[in-house]
Amino acid sequence: VIIYINLKMIRYENNSQAANWFVTGLTDAEGCFYVSITKNAQFKTGWKVLAFFEIHIHKKDIDLLRFVQDQLGGVGRVVPNGKNAYSFRVNSLKDVLNNIVPHFDNYPLISQKLADFLLWKKVLIKMQNGEHLTDAGIKEIVNIRATINTGLSSALKAGFPQANPVTRPLIENQSIPHEAWLSGFTSGEGSFLIRMGKSLTKIGYRIQLVFTISQHVRDEKLLKSFIDYLGCGNYRAYSNRELGDYICTNFEDIYTKIIPFFNKHPILGVKSKDFMDWVKAAEHIQNKEHLTQEGLNKTFAIKSNMNKGR
Incomplete structure (x- = not known):
């Protein structure tokens, strides 16, 4: 361990x-x-x-x-x-x-x-x-x-064949009570991803950073509240699963909102290592290094060591 x-x-x-x-x-x-x-x-x-x-x-x-x-x-x-x-x-x-x-x-x-x-x-x-x-x-x-x-x-x-389920309490109007709540929630359900796909650019690849938080669709309102709280992102539902995502893919929002938030209110555990690597990739993109073969190779290396590759 x-x-x-x-x-x-x-x-x-x-x-x-x-x-x-x-x-x-x-x-x-x-x-x-x-x-x-x-x-x-x-x-x-x-x-x-x-x-x-x-x-x-x-x-x-x-x-x-x-x-x-x-x-x-x-x-x-x-x-x-x-x-x-x-x-x-x-x-x-x-x-x-x-x-x-x-x-x-x-x-x-x-x-x-x-x-x-x-x-x-x-x-x-x-x-x-x-x-x-x-x-x-x-x-x-x-x-x-x-x-x-x-x-x-x-x-x-x-x-207990005669069991009669009690009424489930109704949970509404949830609002994030503290920045650290979101850091804790993200430490559990968040994902920091680097997507790489082929493109017609000179280097032949495009890079996209993705931040997602997944949860059961019953918490759709909570996930949607992250959009206002963080000032960016969207909600995505899956037609074939009872799952929803808060997702942010806009690089400017990631660089100016998501990264500063979690730098100030840290994620803990192994996922914090993924976040730090993700930030390195963001710096490469911000500095246009990903447009060179050397920079692309660095990003490939970062991606391969993140998440399940860690």
Whole structure:
């Protein structure tokens, strides 16, 4: 595992408000609020309930998970989770109630994930009151679970055929609360790309820088809000997938708006390395170096080491 300890993390550690909003932004991108209900004969009801918080990302970003863990009071564990991935997970009811819930009450999520958090919090309150140990309480928790994330599993549908999903909270009028929220969100869902295609120019290739942030179409309004917030870009929907993009390809906007924003409000983790390489490519374009074979070769080299090539 490569360790990334850099001045950008230290900058956030010295600014608690920015660090907290960064954590919320990253959670809006990569976090999940789980309610697990499994058969267990050791419980009077026959069911065991567990509520936990998790952020799941590639193993290259294990230091980013540790940063989040530190910001949330050092609770939970950073553990391997699948091939080439790690999770930061908090499943102690005490830690969830004392550390996780207060954080997101004070620094609220703004994506549709906020609805999952609000429902999850209702389950936590029931667990705190011991209701998950009663038949009536289990049924109420199942009704809430039916509305969180992807709904009920086949086992839960079979175990609770009369389940009646609660109404999902309506999340509207989201607005970015702090610059660090967008930095955190981009650290999770953003992409810095270099497109290279053949052209009729003397050098034979054209280069285009692309900045995108992808999210489920249910957060279309949130993605569209980035256009006004950053003063550039467009929204793109996919006809064959439930996915939308905020996308910026205009070089002047990238050079004068996107790059200065993230220089001032840094991305963390491996994606920050991609951003720094992307900025190098932008400087080549700004200085017209990409119009020479030598400059083109430099850009090729930068591109090959970015993203999955890193």
